[in-house]
Amino acid sequence: MPIPRFDYFAPRTVDEAVNLLAQAGPDGRVMAGGTDLLVKIRFRVIHPAAIVGLKKIEGLERISFSRNKGLTIGATALLADVAASSPVRRYYPGVAQAADQTANVQVRNMGTVVGNLCNASPSADNAPTLLALGARVRITGPGGQRSMSLEDFFRGPGMTALEPGEIVTAVTVPLPPPRSATAYLSLSARAKLDCSAVGVGVMLALDDRDRCKDLRIFVGACAPIPVRAGGAEQVLIGEKLTDSTVEQAALEAAKATQPIDDVRASADYRYKMATVLTIRAIMDARKRALRKKN
Amino acid sequence: MKHSITLNVNGDTYNLAVDPWRTLNEVLREDLNLTGTKFGCGSGDCGACTVMLDGRAVSSCLTLAVEADGKEILTVEGLAPSGEKLHPIQEAFIEKGAIQCGFCTPGMEIAALDLLRRNPGPKEDQIREALAGNLCRCTGYAKIVEAVQDAADKMKSNQS
Known part of the structure; x- marks a missing residue:
């Protein structure tokens, strides 16, 4: 065609x-x-x-990081470049993981993280981790520049808070808190290429006694937009991360979803996997955060 | 309005006037008669149209020709420039029986080249991951994976 x-x-x-x-x-x-x-x-x-087309705009392809400003991913920064970027891999491994799990090699060499966000697919692989990290989008339009939290940006499948004529020029991510780690895990019918049926992104911070100091959990592909599992976060914040507390939180995480049946998975499967992936993502993040002394 | 562009394809420079909605795939196949690169799904799922664009494997069916302006493109026709001796990847595909109908082969070989340039000694799961964007309906993939492993060995021994 x-x-x-x-x-x-x-x-x-x-x-x-x-x-x-x-x-x-x-x-x-x-x-x-x-x-x-x-x-x-x-x-x-x-x-x-x-x-x-935005590709000829110089600077938009840049991925920059500083300890003061955190991470900035320009609108035309390729998924492959974000996945391979050394500061992203070092300070935001969940962001690199999500970019690397998006589509296939060819698409990662053409597609962008910001484009994935702007298409606002409920299953957008790059959304949950960035949401968990408290990312913001930088916008330029006829009325000038503004920025908003990514959490406010998604409005529905394919719908964002962009006004007519506005362009997202970058997504910015604050420096993660001390003793924190991110993780992104997804499942899809064919393991790699296809859209995710469920995706969970978490940002976990530990206190000096290894208890959960801060936690943000977002579940993708299980509602019209990636949803925050606030109930699950509340179960764990201030608590020890044991098999039983994490499982209890993950059961809460599934309650935040409103999954549907479609070609990628049944609603029932999605609901159950939201719990399973939340457990795995928290434990994965915990393991990485524990390696950081301070 | 047509846009005038310059493409460097397999080492040759072409100055072309193209409509903005035409893809690199169409221009390669229809204007340059380089029909080795196939058109499959048109949606970036099958990989039959894979070419190298400035050294990266991309889907030529989702690349506007106008956006390839000034870039270097490598297609399957450019893998073995002399036309006499095949590229080690092509040799391996033939020797391992990794080609049946052949429709996926140009895309597979370009994707394999992309992998082997980044990772000269890939493990099986890394090969499967790198070729996840290339569908083959004949071989069941086992022979293709073997061929890429074999090509990696050939390319290493060529270098030493």
Whole structure:
């Protein structure tokens, strides 16, 4: 099936991109890697008249880290580059893990972390861990720049808080707390290539007596947007992480979900796996956090 | 409006005028007659259209030709430049019986090259992971995995 016609623009600056998008109006779409957008266009899900490609905008492909500012992943930073980045692997292993578990080699060499977030699929592999880390998105639009928490960004399947004409230029992640670790685990029918049926991202921080000091848990693909398992977090915060407390929390995590039956998994399976993956993700994060003395 | 672009494909430079909605896959196959690269699913699932773009394996069916402007592309036709001696990956695919109908082969070989450049001595699970984006409906994959292992050995001994 050939791709229907559209106009294509490759602005050099974010401001130029915003102007082009404003001129295009509702028929314009932003493209980063194109691995979702071009599929939707080819199969006639959307019919944009104009595409504004972001790849020629210098600097947007950057992944930068500093101990003061934390991590910034630009809008056109490739999934493969995020997965391979040494600061990401060192300070945000769950973020690297999630990028590395997204789709296949080819898509990771084309697609972007920010694009994965902006498509706002409930199963977006990169969302749960970034949410757990308290990430924010940086936005530029006709009204100027703003930023918002990623938690406020997702509004429904394929829906975000972006206003018409706005572009996400980066996702920023604060420095993780001391003695903390992240983990992302997902399950899908075919193990690798396909969209996740369940994904769990956690950020766990320990106190000096190895009790749970802080915990954020997000479950993907089990509700219209990735959901926070606040009840589960409350079970563990201030407590020791034992098999039984973690299991009790993970049972709470499943209660935060509203899974559906679809081609990828049944609602029942998703509900059960939300518990299983939460246990594994917390234990995985615990193991890594325990290695950090302070 | 057509966009004028320059592609470097397998070492040759082409100046082309392309419509913005045309993919790199279409331009390679239809304008340059490089039909070794296949078109399969059109959605990035099957890997039959895999080419190297600036040294990375990508799906040419999801790459706009206009976005490949100025980049270096390697297709299966460029694996063995002399046309006489095959690339070690191609030799291994033939020797191990990793080719049946052949439709997935160009994409498989490019994905294998991408892997072996990053990791010259991959383990079986790393090969399977690297080829997860390339579907084969004939072989059952066992022979392909063997071929990639064999190609890794050949490429190492060529270097030493």
